[in-house]
Amino acid sequence: MVHFVGAGPGAPDLITLRGAELLRSADVIIYAGSLVNPALLKMAGEDCEIYNSAEMTLEDVLEVMERAEREKKNTVRLHTGDPCLYGAIREQMDALDSRGIPYDDTPGVSSFCGAAAALGAEYTLPDVSQSVIITRMAGRTPVPEGENLASLASHGASLVLFLSAGMLDKVQEELLRGGAYTAETLAALVYKATWPEEKVVRCTVGTLARTAQEAGIRKTALVLVGDFLGDAYSRSKLYDPAFTTEFREGRP
Ligand code: SAH
Secondary structure, rough: EEEEEEEEEEOHHOOOOOHHHHHHOEEEEEHHOOOOOOHHOOOOOOOOOEEEEOOOHHHHHHHHHHHHHHHHOEEEEEEOOOOOOOOOOOOHHHHHHHOOOEEEEEEEHHHHHHHHHHHOOOOOOOOOOOEEEEEEEOOOOOOOHHHHHHHOOOOOOOOEEOOOOOOOOHHHHHHOOOOOOOOOOOEEEEOOOOOOOOOEEEHHHHHHHHHHHHHHHOOOOEEEEEEHHHHEEEEEEEEOOOOOOOOOOOOO
């Protein structure tokens, strides 16, 4: 059987208990290269075969999984953060389906959650934003035209960009073209959230590219944009003394 496992954003104690147990009992681990903290691989048993998928094609990965299955071994496919975001798991799952190899998926803490934690931020602040847009800048890998960054930026919602820290000139341009953010809108770069070398830099949309250059950040970083990074918001209704909920009577 193949277990897809979310490794979490970096810190080895941010993997789930289930993920850790699967790692400990794995016969084969295929991990997603430098984005997975090597400390996690130390959980593996002595006889575990370990492969770095950064050096492999989809076909190579499937070959390892198929062989392991023939030998009645357990494979862990270890993806960074949560496998459901930019994990390329669907193509693996479909290939396993067509080969009749069973699999399951154990979620992990995505890096966009690790980045919010590093900033002490909440994406969904009352009267500021109640939506989080997770996307990427189109580069060598395209993004469907209906999701071009400028159009997503037109909402003014909390926005997280994966895989885009190396294209910040273009990112700035597109964010401003959307019309809802200005050059002064708050932004942040979080490099290697939850790793020992984590770096957090606050800036504005207009200074994203310069800030990244000064901080030496080019990859393994998230770009966060929106007024949720500021100080103005309304307090929650849920914890407002005057607000009645299913569990608590409001008092004037
Ligand atoms: N599935 C992963 C994302 C994989 S795509 C998740 O849920 O987080 C790889 C991109 O994720 C990187 O280019 C970077 O933009 C981001 N990323 C992954 N780990 C990160 C971390 N610890 N800190 C900041 N960004 C990270």
